[in-house]
Amino acid sequence: MNIKKVMVVGAGQMGSGIAQVCAMNGYEVILHDLKDEFVERGLTGIRKQLLRQVDKERITAEQMQNFLQNIQSSTQLKNVEQADMVIEAAIENMEIKKNLFAQLDELAPEHTILATNTSSLPITEIAAVTKRPEKVIGMHFMNPVPVMKLVEIIRGLATSQEVYLTVRDMAAKLQKTSVEVNDFPGFVSNRILMPMINEAIFTVYEGVASPEDVDEVMKLGMNHPMGPLTLADFIGLDTCLYIMETLQEGFGDDKYRPCPLLRKYVKAGWLGRKTGRGFYIYD
Ligand code: CAA
Numbered sequence: 001m002n003i004k005k006v007m008v009v010g011a012g013q014m015g016s017g018i019a020q021v022c023a024m025n026g027y028e029v030i031l032h033d034l035k036d037e038f039v040e041r042g043l044t045g046i047r048k049q050l051l052r053q054v055d056k057e058r059i060t061a062e063q064m065q066n067f068l069q070n071i072q073s074s075t076q077l078k079n080v081e082q083a084d085m086v087i088e089a090a091i092e093n094m095e096i097k098k099n100l101f102a103q104l105d106e107l108a109p110e111h112t113i114l115a116t117n118t119s120s121l122p123i124t125e126i127a128a129v130t131k132r133p134e135k136v137i138g139m140h141f142m143n144p145v146p147v148m149k150l151v152e153i154i155r156g157l158a159t160s161q162e163v164y165l166t167v168r169d170m171a172a173k174l175q176k177t178s179v180e181v182n183d184f185p186g187f188v189s190n191r192i193l194m195p196m197i198n199e200a201i202f203t204v205y206e207g208v209a210s211p212e213d214v215d216e217v218m219k220l221g222m223n224h225p226m227g228p229l230t231l232a233d234f235i236g237l238d239t240c241l242y243i244m245e246t247l248q249e250g251f252g253d254d255k256y257r258p259c260p261l262l263r264k265y266v267k268a269g270w271l272g273r274k275t276g277r278g279f280y281i282y283d
Contacts, residue, residue, distance in 0.1 A: 030072050154187055
């Protein structure tokens, strides 16, 4: 299957990163969101990232212009008529994703692959609302997308081998290393990462050590690039809580119980970097 045009649904941090990487690697991109201002915000972020690359002389100003020209804005879902592939990076909410996939399935050409960047929701359940479950797949990028080398490719129960191979080839074209994962809660990345972050929060909650010291242990003791609480703030504490709840519900095991302190921070609106406060305070 030949993919030329990709529609990225959701122009937030993940969606704009995915759009940038696609545009830089030879794909035509439609960057879609509900409102013009959301798309514009995503494009501003992409321009800023590309300008940094020009400053560092990794790309030329002309290349930057070409990459930007590869991205077309959209606020009409029917623009999916032009796309060979959709990568959905909207909010992590099952009802919203199901609704989106049902609409995309109605509007997209028959050959179009529908991928989701969900970080933990079941691909099989999302696929079930469409009439093309064999063309629905998980393509989970890591944040920040332009920097992180991994893509988890998640096969839903009905995903075809042809679609899997097409998406694997596309990940390679995006200069990412992919791993093949079966559809279970949290896939591989968040099944392992989130319990570690949750445990770091329990460590603070139980008064074992301060957030700074917990992070220091994992940074200097285990060579992690960011401590788990800095990383939690970076990902968003609401997302962390949602993923822990997905693991707990999906496996029915108390070992995935979200820390009460995580719940408290989310209730307070302390969601991390994006709200200016989480385990740390941001200007
Ligand atoms: N967008 C794009 N590029 C970024 C960036 C961003 N938000 N933040 C940093 N970078 C780039 C910088 O421009 C820099 O690039 P060059 O080396 O080419 O100049 C490079 O990343 C390194 O940045 P810094 O020197 O400023 O800082 P750093 O060395 O601390 O690296 C980091 C920053 C790459 C984010 C690093 O701290 C890191 O790897 N952190 C862990 C990130 C991680 O674990 N991500 C996965 C999160 S989980 C997830 O995404 C899945 C999920 O479902 C929740």
